[in-house]
Amino acid sequence: MKLFDVYPLNNITITKAKGSYVWDEKGTEYLDMYGGHAVISIGHTHPYWVSAIETQLHKIAFYSNSVIIPIQTQLANKIGTVSGKNNFQLFLCNSGAEANENALKLASFVTGRKKIIAFTGSFHGRTSLAVAATDNSSIVAPVNETDNIVFLPFNDEAALQACFDAQGDSIAAVIVEGIQGVGGIRVASNSFLQSIRSLCDKHGALYVADGVQCGYGRTGQFFAHDAAGVDADIYSMAKGMGNGFPIGGILIAPHIAPKYGMLGTTFGGNHLACAAALAVVDVMENENLLEAAASNGAYLIEALKKIDILENVRGRGLMIGFDVPDSIKDLKKVLLQEFKVFTGEAKPNVIRLLPSLAISRAEIDIFLERLQKAIQSLS
DSSP states (O other): OOOOOOSOOOSOOEEEEEBTEEEETTOOEEEESSHHHHTOSSOBTOHHHHHHHHHHHTTOSOOOTTSOOHHHHHHHHHHHHHHTOTTSEEEEESSHHHHHHHHHHHHHHHHOOOEEEEETTOOOOSSHHHHHTSSOGGGOOGGGOOTTEEEEOTTOHHHHHHHHHHHGGGEEEEEEESEETTTTSEEOOHHHHHHHHHHHHHHTOEEEEEOTTTOTTTTSSSSGGGGGTOOOSEEEEOGGGSTTSOOEEEEEOTTSOOOTTSSOOSSTTOHHHHHHHHHHHHHHHHTTHHHHHHHHHHHHHHHHHTSTTSEEEEEETTEEEEEOOGGGTTHHHHHHHTTOEEOEEETTTEEEEOOOTTOOHHHHHHHHHHHHHHHHHHO
């Protein structure tokens, strides 16, 4: 049997990882400035994380949500402390797509409405409703197509106001990334997010903050949306949550009342996943990784802005993007193949940087040195 060929692959097999580095089967070392799509939040194979998973594995790895699972409550309390959202409720699932799917479904349950506002450049996942709210027609199957999604221009407050004026009574939710990841590191303005909050309040809709990629401390705040100084009704999270162990979840405002059967999952919140996630927030707290992401991210952004050939350097914390001009269009490929640095991209010409929140200043300097050499080789 062969694998279903849906991924364009780099011809590299990674066999070992530690901190901000990975190694291939030949022993070649690579600096990881991408973290597997922003998943590696506390560094590869962090010893505390490894120990927590191993310890839990020797106790119990899984039982369904038909019994009390105390580690779920421990995780909820820890996330509440680190995020500052102690009064919210936690529902656990397995991935970012599931988190957004459940968030939008919950919004529809609560409001009794069908319409969802999403934005150009958005990416919310590949499950049915999440992909319908994703601005990429090539991954939306005919069965996913629906008239219930309204796409508006990102960061356009006037268009948002006009849509609410015309359809406010039918809008269940607005879903928005605090910083668009796949869309190219496009930062939602504070006033835009504040407008979403205000209009949702006025019209009885819910504000769904997609923090799957831009959340979990990546920007130096627990959610990128926090910069706007307003709370969403539902926050989705996943990528950095388990440091590579599959887990996702939504934080749900206290005014939203649960009902038995409203949401459900077989594997979500299992013992092993919660042990991994609990280790992540422990490390984030003990190693001050939110503060580190903010300071190291600011340092990296300033350094990138001094490289003249790079265009439109942007982002916040350790979620950074810049445009690559045609004269060095092969920069990502050269960084990987010749200078042994993993980076990400967004079409057509954006390089994305999403390293571990635990990356050191010295490792950032190594990246900057290799970046300069790669640019020189192409120029």
